[in-house]
Amino acid sequence: MNRTIAWTLAALAAVLGLAGCGKPAPKVLHVYTWADYIKPELVQRFEKENGCTIVIDTFDSNEAMYAKLKAGASGYDVMTPSSYYVAIMSGQGMLLDLDHAKLPNLVNVDTAYLRIALDPTMKHSVPYMLTNTGIAYLKSKVKDPRPTWAMLDRKDLKGRVTMLNDMRETIGAALKFLGYSLNTLDDRQLEQARDVVIRWKANLAKFESEQYKNGLASGEFLLAHGYSGDILQAQKENPDIAFLAPQEGLSISCDDLVILKGSKVVDLAHRFINFLHDPEVAAENSLAISYLCPNSAAYPKLPADFRDNPAVKLDPAVQAKCEVITDLGKDNAKYTRIWDQIKAAP
């Protein structure tokens, strides 16, 4: 009976072209990433230069991807989780230590970003693409814009303002406004931030994480707290939209290149990461997917209007005050409690 089942499985596998021990196939690099996160022409170029095939699979949330890998799914080589998940995954021993001798292009990685990165020595992750939050506004409707979170207090915009419906981002903006860390665990600071957000709330149309792009593009909202990547897309549609990077500092997030333990093509995986940090490649890729690859040597190769847009690249003085949102584990409850109080406030 068992033999029958085994034969059936083997036959099915053969039919599906999966018979494990066949003739040696060309090398395959499995990349597990977000959709549309690398310029297709660059993938083809790497395949040609290295005589390999790249197979890209996509995930839609860090949480689901992590759950799947944790349960034992394997076969992926290079991945691009967000920084705070890289921290969790390396803590679980899921990531390979990177061999810097095979990554000469790491000298190009922006050291100003590395100072605030969660893995500043690039032990097991190399920053791939950066985004940050900030404030978008309509140039024709908002008079006297200033790069500060105090814009959210402007009474003349009452009812036409949105903030992200995300507890860490929105409480984080208030903490930054007050000059605190957005990862603080200090109860007094959190309570002060709560009072600030409640004050802002009186000015808001709503807390909104998705539709604010449409609202800005159509002119329904005049000012919106949002993600630079989203705002950049909205700008392409409505050139009246401009971006402010509050000088008090803001949240920055990064997806990092990592190699999973168990990868069978470790060399090729290193070569791929190195390739993505080639200045030419990094610039071309950034421009194509509209995120910033933190690669200092690539910056001069970007067109000026792209590079000088604060929704793409922050002023170094502001960037120095930025922080990456970290996973707080069980202390997340502190933020949840404050957020509930904000939501319940009139």
Next chain:
Amino acid sequence: MKRSLTPVLVTVGVLAFFYLPVVVLVLNSFNASRFGGEWTGFTFDWYRRLWQAREIWAALGNTLAIAAFATVASTVLGTTAALALDRFRSRLQDAHYLLVYAPLVVPEILMGMSLLLFFVALHLQLGYLTIVLSHVTFCVSYVTMVVLGRLQDFDWDLVEAAQDLGADAWTSARRVVLPLLAPGIAAGALLAFTLSVDDFVITFFVAGPGTTTLPLRIYSMIKHGSPPLINALSTLLLALTVITVWLSQRLLEEKE
């Protein structure tokens, strides 16, 4: 007698509820705005870009191949299961029915996770094979239910009559049972195909490197990428479905 307007209004309301979202999607696939909030001009641009998106076509290919295998396997298994459940009684009859019903009611996320853990424990490489096996697992139940329904008013006297007239078991199965059950089997197969093409949750867990299916791809594109391409793709799939249904209706009419 004055006819009431209510049935008309309800019909229109229900039709609008069902089909208005589809209309919006089709219109937005021609909308130059990537957000779809506002009409900013007519364009074929999304279709042009869809044509060049090789990963989407690869995902579609994966999905159709997996659905084809899963449909064939689950139709054969489901039909034979239904025949056995209908024809033979055993003391474990209730338990057998329970086993068939279970995949219909078990939450998908639970099934996906347990299948993944199972495959990992077996050291089975995640890929096409694991996806097909998982899809068969839940499709079998649907096929069985549909075929069982068809068997409820099946007249076994016909089979006996055929055997009286000299048909052996194989001939009577092929010439009598199968033709009579064909509509049920076809309905079950179509259901299995649709469910397989559709499935996200279970597929997400059991998919391996290189086997991203269309639903997995679409979810990722909604979170991170360009939804208008999805609108264009959905419109094409919709057109394909409508043409297929229309053609099959035409063919059936000609037969009669």
